[in-house]
Amino acid sequence: MQATLQHLSRRQAGPSRRRSLGAARCPPGAGLLTSRAEVPGPATMSTFLSGIQPSGRPHLGNYFGAIRRHIELQEAGGECFYFIADYHALTTSRDAGKLRESVRDVAVTYLALGLDPEKVALFRQSDVKEVLELSWLLACVTGMGLLERAHSYKDKVTHGIKPNVGLFTYPVLMAADILAYDSTHVPVGKDQVQHVEMAQDMAASFNAVFGDVFVRPEPLVSERETISKVPGLDGEKMSKSYGNDVWIFESGKALKSAVGRIVTDSRPPEEPKEPKDLLLFRFLELFLEPSEFSEWEARVRKGGAGSPGYGHMKQRIVQAVEERFAEARAVRAGLLADPGRVDAILERGAEVARSRARATADRALRACGLR
Ligand code: ADP
Ligand code: TRP
Secondary structure, eight states: OHHHHHHHHHHHHSGGGOOOTTOOOOOOOSOTTOOGGGOOOGGGOOEEEEEEOOSSSOBHHHIIIIIHHHHHHTTSSSEEEEEEOHHHHTTTOOOHHHHHHHHHHHHHHHHHTTOOTTTEEEEEGGGOTHHHHHHHHHHTTOOHHHHHTOHHHHHHHHTTOOOOHHHHTHHHHHHHHHHHTTOSEEEOOGGGHHHHHHHHHHHHHHHHHHOSOSOOOEEEOOSOHHHHTOBOTTSSBOOGGGTOOOBTTOOHHHHHHHHHTSOOOSSOTTSOOOGGGOHHHHHHHHHSOHHHHHHHHHHHHHOGGGSOOHHHHHHHHHHHHHHHTHHHHHHHHHHHTOHHHHHHHHHHHHHHHHHHHHHHHHHHHHHHTOO
Protein backbone atom coordinates (compact mmCIF):
# COMPACT_ATOMS: atom_id res chain seq x y z
CA MET A 1 0.00 0.00 0.00
CA GLN A 2 2.80 2.36 0.94
CA ALA A 3 4.39 1.97 -2.47
CA THR A 4 1.27 2.86 -4.35
CA LEU A 5 0.65 5.93 -2.22
CA GLN A 6 4.16 7.06 -2.97
CA HIS A 7 3.31 6.90 -6.65
CA LEU A 8 0.63 9.47 -6.09
CA SER A 9 2.87 11.71 -4.00
CA ARG A 10 5.58 11.69 -6.64
CA ARG A 11 3.14 12.43 -9.37
CA GLN A 12 1.73 15.39 -7.53
CA ALA A 13 4.96 17.04 -6.79
CA GLY A 14 5.94 18.13 -10.29
CA PRO A 15 4.99 21.55 -11.58
CA SER A 16 3.87 19.87 -14.81
CA ARG A 17 0.62 19.06 -12.98
CA ARG A 18 -0.35 22.65 -13.59
CA ARG A 19 -3.15 23.17 -16.04
CA SER A 20 -4.61 26.48 -17.04
CA LEU A 21 -8.09 27.64 -16.22
CA GLY A 22 -10.50 26.38 -18.81
CA ALA A 23 -8.28 23.46 -19.73
CA ALA A 24 -9.95 20.98 -17.34
CA ARG A 25 -11.42 18.01 -19.10
CA CYS A 26 -12.87 14.73 -17.97
CA PRO A 27 -11.73 11.97 -20.29
CA PRO A 28 -11.23 8.48 -18.97
CA GLY A 29 -7.61 8.23 -17.86
CA ALA A 30 -5.51 5.38 -16.53
CA GLY A 31 -6.43 3.96 -13.13
CA LEU A 32 -5.39 5.91 -10.07
CA LEU A 33 -2.31 4.75 -8.23
CA THR A 34 -1.22 2.35 -10.91
CA SER A 35 2.36 2.11 -12.05
CA ARG A 36 4.01 5.30 -13.27
CA ALA A 37 4.16 4.04 -16.82
CA GLU A 38 0.37 3.96 -16.95
CA VAL A 39 -0.12 7.44 -15.60
CA PRO A 40 -1.53 9.76 -18.27
CA GLY A 41 -0.06 13.18 -18.94
CA PRO A 42 -1.26 16.18 -16.97
CA ALA A 43 -3.50 17.50 -19.72
CA THR A 44 -5.67 14.39 -19.59
CA MET A 45 -5.67 13.71 -15.87
CA SER A 46 -8.96 14.11 -14.03
CA THR A 47 -8.77 14.96 -10.36
CA PHE A 48 -11.94 14.29 -8.38
CA LEU A 49 -12.24 16.05 -5.07
CA SER A 50 -14.99 16.25 -2.53
CA GLY A 51 -15.56 16.88 1.15
CA ILE A 52 -18.24 15.93 3.57
CA GLN A 53 -18.89 17.66 6.87
CA PRO A 54 -18.66 15.63 10.07
CA SER A 55 -21.85 17.10 11.45
CA GLY A 56 -23.81 14.03 12.51
CA ARG A 57 -24.24 10.55 11.14
CA PRO A 58 -24.19 10.32 7.34
CA HIS A 59 -27.70 9.77 5.98
CA LEU A 60 -29.30 8.27 2.87
CA GLY A 61 -29.20 11.66 1.12
CA ASN A 62 -25.43 11.84 1.70
CA TYR A 63 -25.10 8.27 0.46
CA PHE A 64 -27.03 8.56 -2.80
CA GLY A 65 -26.15 12.20 -3.48
CA ALA A 66 -22.47 12.04 -2.63
CA ILE A 67 -20.76 9.06 -0.96
CA ARG A 68 -21.85 6.39 -3.44
CA ARG A 69 -20.70 8.49 -6.36
CA HIS A 70 -17.42 9.32 -4.72
CA ILE A 71 -16.73 5.64 -4.27
CA GLU A 72 -17.74 4.82 -7.85
CA LEU A 73 -15.35 7.47 -9.12
CA GLN A 74 -12.37 5.61 -7.68
CA GLU A 75 -12.80 3.31 -10.70
CA ALA A 76 -13.43 6.10 -13.23
CA GLY A 77 -9.82 6.83 -14.10
CA GLY A 78 -8.03 9.80 -12.61
CA GLU A 79 -7.20 10.50 -9.01
CA CYS A 80 -9.47 11.05 -6.03
CA PHE A 81 -9.10 13.26 -2.97
CA TYR A 82 -11.88 12.96 -0.41
CA PHE A 83 -11.78 14.63 2.95
CA ILE A 84 -13.73 15.08 6.14
CA ALA A 85 -14.46 18.78 6.37
CA ASP A 86 -13.84 19.30 10.08
CA TYR A 87 -12.80 22.97 9.74
CA HIS A 88 -16.11 23.61 8.03
CA ALA A 89 -18.01 21.73 10.72
CA LEU A 90 -16.60 24.13 13.31
CA THR A 91 -18.72 26.92 11.82
CA THR A 92 -21.63 25.31 13.69
CA SER A 93 -20.25 22.57 15.99
CA ARG A 94 -19.84 23.45 19.67
CA ASP A 95 -19.24 19.97 21.09
CA ALA A 96 -15.63 18.76 20.87
CA GLY A 97 -16.43 15.14 21.73
CA LYS A 98 -19.20 14.91 19.17
CA LEU A 99 -17.06 16.46 16.45
CA ARG A 100 -14.25 13.96 17.12
CA GLU A 101 -16.70 11.07 17.04
CA SER A 102 -18.32 12.36 13.90
CA VAL A 103 -14.98 12.60 12.05
CA ARG A 104 -14.33 8.94 12.80
CA ASP A 105 -17.88 8.06 11.81
CA VAL A 106 -17.52 9.64 8.36
CA ALA A 107 -14.19 7.90 7.76
CA VAL A 108 -15.57 4.54 8.83
CA THR A 109 -18.68 5.06 6.70
CA TYR A 110 -16.65 5.64 3.53
CA LEU A 111 -14.41 2.66 4.22
CA ALA A 112 -17.32 0.36 5.11
CA LEU A 113 -19.13 1.31 1.93
CA GLY A 114 -16.18 0.35 -0.24
CA LEU A 115 -13.75 3.26 -0.48
CA ASP A 116 -10.37 1.81 -1.31
CA PRO A 117 -7.59 3.75 0.46
CA GLU A 118 -5.11 2.49 -2.11
CA LYS A 119 -6.99 4.31 -4.84
CA VAL A 120 -8.17 7.37 -2.94
CA ALA A 121 -6.50 9.83 -0.60
CA LEU A 122 -8.98 9.92 2.31
CA PHE A 123 -8.06 12.51 4.93
CA ARG A 124 -9.09 15.04 7.51
CA GLN A 125 -9.33 18.60 6.18
CA SER A 126 -7.56 20.02 9.25
CA ASP A 127 -4.52 17.82 8.58
CA VAL A 128 -3.72 20.03 5.59
CA LYS A 129 -2.98 23.50 6.99
CA GLU A 130 -2.19 24.74 3.49
CA VAL A 131 -5.91 25.22 2.88
CA LEU A 132 -5.96 27.92 5.56
CA GLU A 133 -3.08 29.69 3.85
CA LEU A 134 -4.80 29.46 0.48
CA SER A 135 -8.03 30.64 2.03
CA TRP A 136 -6.42 33.94 2.96
CA LEU A 137 -4.94 34.44 -0.49
CA LEU A 138 -8.34 33.81 -2.06
CA ALA A 139 -10.18 35.99 0.47
CA CYS A 140 -8.01 38.90 -0.64
CA VAL A 141 -9.32 38.68 -4.21
CA THR A 142 -12.95 37.98 -3.32
CA GLY A 143 -15.58 40.70 -3.19
CA MET A 144 -17.98 40.80 -0.25
CA GLY A 145 -20.87 40.73 -2.73
CA LEU A 146 -19.95 37.24 -3.95
CA LEU A 147 -20.21 35.81 -0.44
CA GLU A 148 -23.36 37.77 0.34
CA ARG A 149 -25.08 35.98 -2.53
CA ALA A 150 -24.42 32.46 -1.14
CA HIS A 151 -27.74 30.55 -0.90
CA SER A 152 -26.47 28.23 1.78
CA TYR A 153 -25.44 31.13 4.03
CA LYS A 154 -28.73 32.92 3.47
CA ASP A 155 -30.69 29.69 4.16
CA LYS A 156 -28.87 29.08 7.41
CA VAL A 157 -29.51 32.63 8.58
CA THR A 158 -33.18 32.26 7.60
CA HIS A 159 -33.33 29.06 9.67
CA GLY A 160 -32.30 31.08 12.71
CA ILE A 161 -28.57 30.28 12.84
CA LYS A 162 -26.67 33.28 14.23
CA PRO A 163 -23.90 33.69 11.67
CA ASN A 164 -20.25 33.85 12.70
CA VAL A 165 -17.51 35.11 10.39
CA GLY A 166 -16.49 31.50 9.65
CA LEU A 167 -19.95 30.73 8.33
CA PHE A 168 -19.82 33.81 6.11
CA THR A 169 -16.40 32.96 4.71
CA TYR A 170 -17.24 29.25 4.41
CA PRO A 171 -17.18 29.36 0.57
CA VAL A 172 -13.63 30.81 0.60
CA LEU A 173 -12.32 27.87 2.62
CA MET A 174 -14.25 25.53 0.35
CA ALA A 175 -12.66 27.17 -2.70
CA ALA A 176 -9.24 26.68 -1.07
CA ASP A 177 -10.06 22.97 -0.58
CA ILE A 178 -11.01 22.62 -4.20
CA LEU A 179 -8.14 24.60 -5.69
CA ALA A 180 -5.42 23.20 -3.40
CA TYR A 181 -5.45 19.83 -5.15
CA ASP A 182 -5.80 21.11 -8.75
CA SER A 183 -9.23 19.49 -8.83
CA THR A 184 -10.88 19.26 -12.19
CA HIS A 185 -14.17 17.76 -10.99
CA VAL A 186 -16.08 18.20 -7.78
CA PRO A 187 -18.82 15.59 -7.28
CA VAL A 188 -21.45 17.11 -4.99
CA GLY A 189 -25.18 17.31 -4.46
CA LYS A 190 -27.13 20.15 -6.07
CA ASP A 191 -27.02 22.27 -2.92
CA GLN A 192 -23.24 22.63 -3.23
CA VAL A 193 -23.04 23.68 -6.88
CA GLN A 194 -23.11 27.38 -6.12
CA HIS A 195 -20.10 26.92 -3.84
CA VAL A 196 -18.15 25.21 -6.63
CA GLU A 197 -19.09 28.06 -8.97
CA MET A 198 -17.76 30.49 -6.39
CA ALA A 199 -14.49 28.55 -6.39
CA GLN A 200 -14.41 29.05 -10.17
CA ASP A 201 -14.92 32.77 -9.68
CA MET A 202 -12.21 33.02 -7.02
CA ALA A 203 -9.76 31.04 -9.15
CA ALA A 204 -10.49 33.29 -12.11
CA SER A 205 -10.05 36.47 -10.02
CA PHE A 206 -6.72 35.30 -8.62
CA ASN A 207 -5.46 34.15 -12.01
CA ALA A 208 -6.56 37.40 -13.66
CA VAL A 209 -4.50 39.43 -11.20
CA PHE A 210 -1.49 37.21 -10.52
CA GLY A 211 -1.21 34.84 -13.48
CA ASP A 212 -2.13 31.30 -14.22
CA VAL A 213 -2.04 29.54 -10.84
CA PHE A 214 -5.31 27.70 -10.26
CA VAL A 215 -7.11 25.03 -12.28
CA ARG A 216 -10.78 25.64 -13.07
CA PRO A 217 -12.93 23.04 -11.30
CA GLU A 218 -16.27 21.81 -12.63
CA PRO A 219 -19.12 20.60 -10.44
CA LEU A 220 -20.26 17.02 -11.14
CA VAL A 221 -23.93 16.62 -10.29
CA SER A 222 -26.26 13.77 -11.03
CA GLU A 223 -28.95 14.73 -13.51
CA ARG A 224 -31.44 12.50 -11.70
CA GLU A 225 -33.40 14.57 -9.22
CA THR A 226 -34.06 11.46 -7.07
CA ILE A 227 -30.33 11.28 -6.47
CA SER A 228 -29.22 14.88 -6.52
CA LYS A 229 -31.96 15.82 -4.04
CA VAL A 230 -32.94 12.81 -1.95
CA PRO A 231 -36.12 13.60 -0.04
CA GLY A 232 -36.36 13.34 3.71
CA LEU A 233 -39.13 11.70 5.73
CA ASP A 234 -41.27 14.83 5.32
CA GLY A 235 -40.68 15.22 1.58
CA GLU A 236 -38.29 18.17 1.93
CA LYS A 237 -34.61 17.65 1.05
CA MET A 238 -33.13 15.11 3.47
CA SER A 239 -30.76 16.95 5.79
CA LYS A 240 -29.24 16.50 9.21
CA SER A 241 -30.26 20.03 10.05
CA TYR A 242 -33.94 19.42 9.24
CA GLY A 243 -34.27 16.29 11.44
CA ASN A 244 -35.86 14.39 8.54
CA ASP A 245 -32.94 12.06 7.81
CA VAL A 246 -32.33 8.32 7.99
CA TRP A 247 -28.86 7.15 9.03
CA ILE A 248 -27.31 4.91 6.38
CA PHE A 249 -26.73 2.08 8.85
CA GLU A 250 -30.04 2.33 10.68
CA SER A 251 -31.53 -1.11 11.18
CA GLY A 252 -34.08 -3.17 13.13
CA LYS A 253 -36.65 -1.32 15.23
CA ALA A 254 -35.08 2.10 14.77
CA LEU A 255 -35.19 1.71 11.00
CA LYS A 256 -38.82 0.58 11.08
CA SER A 257 -39.72 3.54 13.18
CA ALA A 258 -37.87 5.98 10.87
CA VAL A 259 -39.49 4.56 7.74
CA GLY A 260 -42.83 4.61 9.57
CA ARG A 261 -42.49 8.39 9.66
CA ILE A 262 -42.37 8.79 5.87
CA VAL A 263 -45.34 10.99 5.06
CA THR A 264 -48.03 9.09 3.13
CA ASP A 265 -50.81 10.23 0.84
CA SER A 266 -54.15 11.10 2.39
CA ARG A 267 -56.01 9.25 -0.39
CA PRO A 268 -56.88 5.57 0.16
CA PRO A 269 -54.33 3.10 -1.29
CA GLU A 270 -56.91 1.59 -3.72
CA GLU A 271 -57.45 4.89 -5.52
CA PRO A 272 -55.40 4.84 -8.78
CA LYS A 273 -52.50 7.28 -8.49
CA GLU A 274 -49.49 8.64 -10.32
CA PRO A 275 -46.58 6.93 -8.46
CA LYS A 276 -44.26 9.87 -8.83
CA ASP A 277 -46.62 11.90 -6.63
CA LEU A 278 -46.03 9.50 -3.72
CA LEU A 279 -43.10 10.18 -1.44
CA LEU A 280 -42.84 6.44 -0.70
CA PHE A 281 -42.06 5.86 -4.36
CA ARG A 282 -39.18 8.26 -4.31
CA PHE A 283 -37.68 6.06 -1.61
CA LEU A 284 -38.49 2.81 -3.44
CA GLU A 285 -36.87 4.16 -6.59
CA LEU A 286 -33.58 4.60 -4.74
CA PHE A 287 -33.39 0.95 -3.80
CA LEU A 288 -35.32 -1.29 -6.21
CA GLU A 289 -34.16 -2.81 -9.46
CA PRO A 290 -35.99 -1.13 -12.39
CA SER A 291 -38.04 -4.28 -13.16
CA GLU A 292 -39.40 -4.58 -9.62
CA PHE A 293 -39.92 -0.84 -9.41
CA SER A 294 -42.04 -0.89 -12.61
CA GLU A 295 -44.24 -3.61 -11.12
CA TRP A 296 -44.95 -1.50 -8.07
CA GLU A 297 -45.66 1.49 -10.32
CA ALA A 298 -48.13 -0.48 -12.45
CA ARG A 299 -50.04 -1.69 -9.39
CA VAL A 300 -50.35 1.81 -7.96
CA ARG A 301 -51.43 3.30 -11.29
CA LYS A 302 -54.09 0.62 -11.73
CA GLY A 303 -55.47 0.92 -8.19
CA GLY A 304 -58.20 -1.37 -6.88
CA ALA A 305 -57.76 -4.62 -4.98
CA GLY A 306 -54.24 -5.29 -6.34
CA SER A 307 -52.79 -1.97 -5.21
CA PRO A 308 -50.26 -2.19 -2.37
CA GLY A 309 -51.04 -0.63 0.99
CA TYR A 310 -48.75 2.09 2.33
CA GLY A 311 -47.67 -0.26 5.15
CA HIS A 312 -46.64 -2.81 2.55
CA MET A 313 -44.50 -0.25 0.70
CA LYS A 314 -42.88 0.78 3.94
CA GLN A 315 -42.03 -2.84 4.73
CA ARG A 316 -40.38 -3.15 1.33
CA ILE A 317 -38.33 -0.01 1.99
CA VAL A 318 -37.18 -1.33 5.38
CA GLN A 319 -36.19 -4.66 3.83
CA ALA A 320 -34.34 -2.91 1.01
CA VAL A 321 -32.34 -0.68 3.38
CA GLU A 322 -31.47 -3.67 5.58
CA GLU A 323 -30.27 -5.66 2.57
CA ARG A 324 -28.44 -2.90 0.76
CA PHE A 325 -26.21 -2.08 3.71
CA ALA A 326 -25.94 -5.50 5.40
CA GLU A 327 -22.41 -6.17 4.25
CA ALA A 328 -21.24 -2.62 4.92
CA ARG A 329 -22.73 -2.79 8.43
CA ALA A 330 -20.52 -5.78 9.18
CA VAL A 331 -17.40 -4.12 7.75
CA ARG A 332 -18.21 -1.01 9.79
CA ALA A 333 -18.34 -3.01 13.01
CA GLY A 334 -14.88 -4.43 12.24
CA LEU A 335 -13.44 -0.96 11.57
CA LEU A 336 -14.90 0.50 14.75
CA ALA A 337 -13.11 -2.22 16.65
CA ASP A 338 -9.80 -1.23 15.04
CA PRO A 339 -9.42 2.56 15.39
CA GLY A 340 -5.66 2.41 14.78
CA ARG A 341 -6.28 1.17 11.28
CA VAL A 342 -8.62 4.05 10.48
CA ASP A 343 -6.16 6.59 11.91
CA ALA A 344 -3.36 5.14 9.80
CA ILE A 345 -5.46 5.41 6.64
CA LEU A 346 -6.34 9.05 7.40
CA GLU A 347 -2.72 9.88 8.14
CA ARG A 348 -1.48 8.36 4.89
CA GLY A 349 -4.19 10.18 2.96
CA ALA A 350 -3.16 13.44 4.62
CA GLU A 351 0.48 12.98 3.62
CA VAL A 352 -0.53 12.61 -0.01
CA ALA A 353 -2.88 15.57 0.18
CA ARG A 354 -0.36 17.82 1.94
CA SER A 355 2.27 17.33 -0.66
CA ARG A 356 -0.08 18.41 -3.44
CA ALA A 357 -1.50 21.33 -1.46
CA ARG A 358 2.01 22.54 -0.55
CA ALA A 359 2.99 22.71 -4.21
CA THR A 360 -0.14 24.71 -5.04
CA ALA A 361 0.30 27.06 -2.07
CA ASP A 362 3.94 27.73 -2.99
CA ARG A 363 2.92 28.52 -6.55
CA ALA A 364 0.27 30.94 -5.30
CA LEU A 365 2.64 32.59 -2.78
CA ARG A 366 5.21 33.20 -5.49
CA ALA A 367 2.63 34.53 -7.91
CA CYS A 368 1.28 37.15 -5.52
CA GLY A 369 4.66 38.28 -4.19
CA LEU A 370 4.65 36.70 -0.73
CA ARG A 371 7.72 34.66 -1.76
P1 ADP B 1 -26.62 17.89 5.36
O1 ADP B 1 -27.51 18.76 4.51
O2 ADP B 1 -27.36 16.74 5.92
O3 ADP B 1 -25.88 18.68 6.42
P2 ADP B 1 -24.09 17.88 4.00
O4 ADP B 1 -24.28 19.34 3.72
O5 ADP B 1 -23.07 17.49 5.01
O6 ADP B 1 -25.52 17.29 4.41
O7 ADP B 1 -23.81 17.14 2.63
C1 ADP B 1 -22.75 16.26 2.33
C2 ADP B 1 -22.87 15.86 0.86
O8 ADP B 1 -24.09 15.15 0.66
C3 ADP B 1 -22.91 17.05 -0.10
O9 ADP B 1 -22.23 16.70 -1.32
C4 ADP B 1 -24.36 17.24 -0.37
O10 ADP B 1 -24.62 17.84 -1.63
C5 ADP B 1 -24.88 15.81 -0.32
N1 ADP B 1 -26.27 15.78 0.14
C6 ADP B 1 -26.72 16.19 1.35
N2 ADP B 1 -28.05 16.01 1.45
C7 ADP B 1 -28.44 15.50 0.27
C8 ADP B 1 -29.70 15.09 -0.27
N3 ADP B 1 -30.81 15.17 0.45
N4 ADP B 1 -29.73 14.60 -1.52
C9 ADP B 1 -28.61 14.49 -2.26
N5 ADP B 1 -27.39 14.86 -1.83
C10 ADP B 1 -27.29 15.35 -0.59
N1 TRP C 1 -19.56 22.27 1.94
C1 TRP C 1 -19.60 20.84 1.74
C2 TRP C 1 -20.87 20.27 2.39
O1 TRP C 1 -21.39 20.82 3.32
C3 TRP C 1 -18.38 20.16 2.31
C4 TRP C 1 -17.15 20.63 1.63
C5 TRP C 1 -16.16 21.38 2.20
C6 TRP C 1 -16.78 20.40 0.28
N2 TRP C 1 -15.20 21.62 1.26
C7 TRP C 1 -15.54 21.03 0.09
C8 TRP C 1 -17.40 19.71 -0.77
C9 TRP C 1 -14.88 21.01 -1.16
C10 TRP C 1 -16.73 19.69 -2.00
C11 TRP C 1 -15.50 20.33 -2.20
O2 TRP C 1 -21.29 19.24 1.97
